[in-house]
Amino acid sequence: MSYGPPIQQLLVDFGERIAQMGSIGTFLYGFFLRLTGAVGLHHTIYPMFWYTSLGGTEVVAGKTIEGAQNIFFAQLADSHHTGLFTYGTRFFAGRFATMMFGLPAACLAMCHSIPKENLKKVGSFYSSSALTSLLTGITEPIEFSFLFVAPWLYVIHAFLDGCSFLVADLLKIRIGNSFSGGLIDFLIFGVFQGNSHTNWMLVIPVGIVWFAVYYVVFKFCVTKFKVAVPGMISTLEEKDSSDNPEVSSSQKQSSLHETSMGIITALGGESNIEDVTACATRLRVSLKESQVVDKDRLKMYGATAVLDVKNGVQAIYGGKAILYSQEINQILGKED
Numbered sequence: 001m002s003y004g005p006p007i008q009q010l011l012v013d014f015g016e017r018i019a020q021m022g023s024i025g026t027f028l029y030g031f032f033l034r035l036t037g038a039v040g041l042h043h044t045i046y047p048m049f050w051y052t053s054l055g056g057t058e059v060v061a062g063k064t065i066e067g068a069q070n071i072f073f074a075q076l077a078d079s080h081h082t083g084l085f086t087y088g089t090r091f092f093a094g095r096f097a098t099m100m101f102g103l104p105a106a107c108l109a110m111c112h113s114i115p116k117e118n119l120k121k122v123g124s125f126y127s128s129s130a131l132t133s134l135l136t137g138i139t140e141p142i143e144f145s146f147l148f149v150a151p152w153l154y155v156i157h158a159f160l161d162g163c164s165f166l167v168a169d170l171l172k173i174r175i176g177n178s179f180s181g182g183l184i185d186f187l188i189f190g191v192f193q194g195n196s197h198t199n200w201m202l203v204i205p206v207g208i209v210w211f212a213v214y215y216v217v218f219k220f221c222v223t224k225f226k227v228a229v230p231g232m233i234s235t236l237e238e239k240d241s242s243d244n245p246e247v248s249s250s251q252k253q254s255s256l257h258e259t260s261m262g263i264i265t266a267l268g269g270e271s272n273i274e275d276v277t278a279c280a281t282r283l284r285v286s287l288k289e290s291q292v293v294d295k296d297r298l299k300m301y302g303a304t305a306v307l308d309v310k311n312g313v314q315a316i317y318g319g320k321a322i323l324y325s326q327e328i329n330q331i332l333g334k335e336d
Contacts, residue, residue, distance in 0.1 A: 030165030094165025095181025114231035137180025
């Protein structure tokens with residue numbers, strides 16, 4: 001294996017240790033894969049196991065194949081393959097319980113934690129996010145709903161995901177995937193390949209347990225610590241503003257238009273704004289001058305956090321982000 005810059009070599013050394021640690025290594029792989037996903041660095045981890053010898057080396061149909069995914073697809077194409085698929089599927093199989101059962105349960109728990117009067121406003125967000133995770137294994141909409149307001153909850157989520165990988169390894173679940181762990185990949189690479197090759201039936205009882213674990217954990221954490229997930233924020237805004245003498249009664253009762261005007265002012269005025277979009281819970285704003293942004297005022301209008309990014313800011317407004325984006329673009333005379 002070639003040696004590159006220090007950071008690359010550190011990752012390689014880390015990967016080699018994980019590959020040699022058996023089931024504990026499988027847990028660490030799942031944990032760090034999910035943890036680094038918060039900042040997009042998971043792309044530096046999984047390719048080492050999917051495409052290089054760290055994911056295993058096996059002879060399939062007379063050819064030596066390296067990398068867990070390469071081996072898995074070679075075995076799929078081999079009509080003479082018998083028994084379970086490659087041990088390298090331990091780098092895939094743990095995803096299914098989390099993506100198909102765990103995170104949808106987290107959505108349900110968050111729905112049950114917010115005030116009932118807000119459920120109509122954000123219910124579609126939770127249901128669509130849960131369905132997306134279930135079907136495709138795309139988890140960002142759910143994760144971004146709590147990542148920025150409660151990073152510690154994301155760490156708990158990463159730990160649970162690591163445990164899912166560990167359990168799948170111990171139970172010898174041998175399901176591969178194309179890119180993620182949703183129902184589509186579960187059916188194609190698990191169910192349709194037969195239980196004798198994949199042990200796919202074990203995913204169902206594990207998933208039921210994972211559904212319960214995620215529901216209990218998220219329900220407790222969101223309720224106990226008043227995590228400002230979508231739908232919870234409006235209630236927290238009212239509480240915070242009642243304790244803040246700088247917020248006038250007119251601001252407490254401000255309409256969507258008035259609040260949007262206030263956000264524009266806090267962003268430095270219309271002339272300072274180049275582009276406004278919304279992504280899940282975030283109001284993403286490109287600015288000419290970021291240093292003039294009044295973060296305290298943005299928080300006064302309900303932002304739970306304001307993040308500095310290149311050429312702009314991202315303000316976390318929960319389920320209202322899309323509404324503010326649409327209204328601000330309408331005020332600015334731009335299409336959202």
